[in-house]
Amino acid sequence: MGSPAMVTTNHTSGRRRRLRLTGACAITLALAAGAIALPAAPAHAADPITAAEQPHFAYYHLDQARAKGYTGKGVTIALIDGEVDTSAPELAGATIIDKTPCTVTSGANSKSHGTAMASLLVSKEYGVAPDATLLAYRTSFPKDGDKAESDCRGHHGNSLYEPEWLINQAITDGAQIISISATSGDTSDAVKWAIARANALGVIVVSGAGNDNEEDTIDTFGKWSGVVSVSAIDTSGKRAEYSSWGKGVTVAAVGGPMIAHNYE
Template structure:
């Protein structure tokens, strides 16, 4: 199955009515320019700045203009993001040293501190498709997927059974049945932004379960149609659909806000991820799922996550799938004091609670959840199983949606701490002993115990 959409032609930002230090949020100035940039620069704004003048001075393209909090104590809140291409070698590649020298040059031109970092294809979604189940929707009638025949995720609601029979064992592992009974609103009123490859917007599993289309955005193609693109079983195609489907199996009454930042190969740019985080916050998301990561710590993305945290938005991110003793970013920053109060990083274990062979691990990892062969919707009205920390993260995101759909008995900034602190201890399992203290503070997600500790 192949699905592609035509990208809009590159267009310039309109600068006519913009002035520095007004109240225009960055998300209202998302560029319609589909050009890709090697580097992204963060430029502090000053009174009198305009996008036109800044672009002329620094020689880049203004991608966002965040001056809503200009004049606040933290001057870095008042910033512009600019896309730049720096061709300094015969191959057109730029070393970090060259980039920093360029940043110094830009800073001198602008008479202010300018930060620059790599942008293009820095982030990627992890995981791999392990099975495709069923055919078209018409072939499922009367079978195990017949609950989808009505075209509504609400048919799965009820809180006393496993939404997909293929996942029954792993749902028992995290005690989903008990959790849904404890949180009978099933995430009602909670919007979860899925920052990913997009989703299959026409899949019957999502009908009635998506936010208003006015809140959708495709940052990769610079339009408002975050439809997955690609060939099933190749690259990242189906990744976001699976992730969103996992969240809805746990919190069937939550709403999914689809935001596309990764292409069909599963990779995407720093500025796309950062803009998607800001967009999600501005459009009312209470939880953000980021089943993606980078080996490098992106200041641009972390700044966006910090802004989300100050507004009380919970952020879940996956740990990475390279079986390394370090986890990817932004997951690796989830334990930081401050923004970490609203964030959680998630690795993967098997049905036996043994570290998945692919899962990264670290003493900065906060939680693990089952991430192997997780069945969920797939593009084209199908079901597919994926494996990866990308599949473990949305289990935590769905659990947070269950909690936020109920009255809380703890402060919001304690919710992720409770999720981490109520996990099932996996360190007594002999196979996990080499990873002591590197599979979370305690270990594997326990949704029922978590909810018992956070909801009234």
């Protein structure tokens, strides 16, 4: 697997961009009033990755939360991201189900990002919700080396790997929380109504505020009413220098540094 390392590169694909492992992962469970954000600076550690290496674990006193029974048991979380490597040691024992509706092959960067996000959510070692069920949905960013096969072509020009389709699929599959670690300039009705459906059914959609250090959330999912948009802070409570902010931001959370496996 190679040594764990922080993935720090920003990539763009069309009108969407996967966040650089920053301020992206918000989980509104009883055990985490805020959310866990991913880091901006490189970090390294030997396998396996431990809770002691992840600042969010101590900051949010997740050991105490677990001791009180706040583990996410009975909660179903959908992760719309890259491939999740379930063989990663920090994901041992986690309940992760790949629900991608078509054939998507993730590039190394997307696999690194998806695995890191899944680990923050449900890792038995340092996840915010170690006993939750995680439904994983692969999206596609071609500039990250992702490839969607012909079975991903839906009706009326829709692609089965796009956020609007995957949000609706996650709702249908029983997700109670949907985590999207990407920004998006898409203002289509399809996205609007997918998020509106989630709101109407009480499904929480969480996403990042972006990492361009700007007061601008127009290219994030936070522009939509009802989305829990997350900016990043450091462990002193100050806004992380890379984190964007603005009217769409709902909550701030520790943004690292966080240790993750780099598959590149």
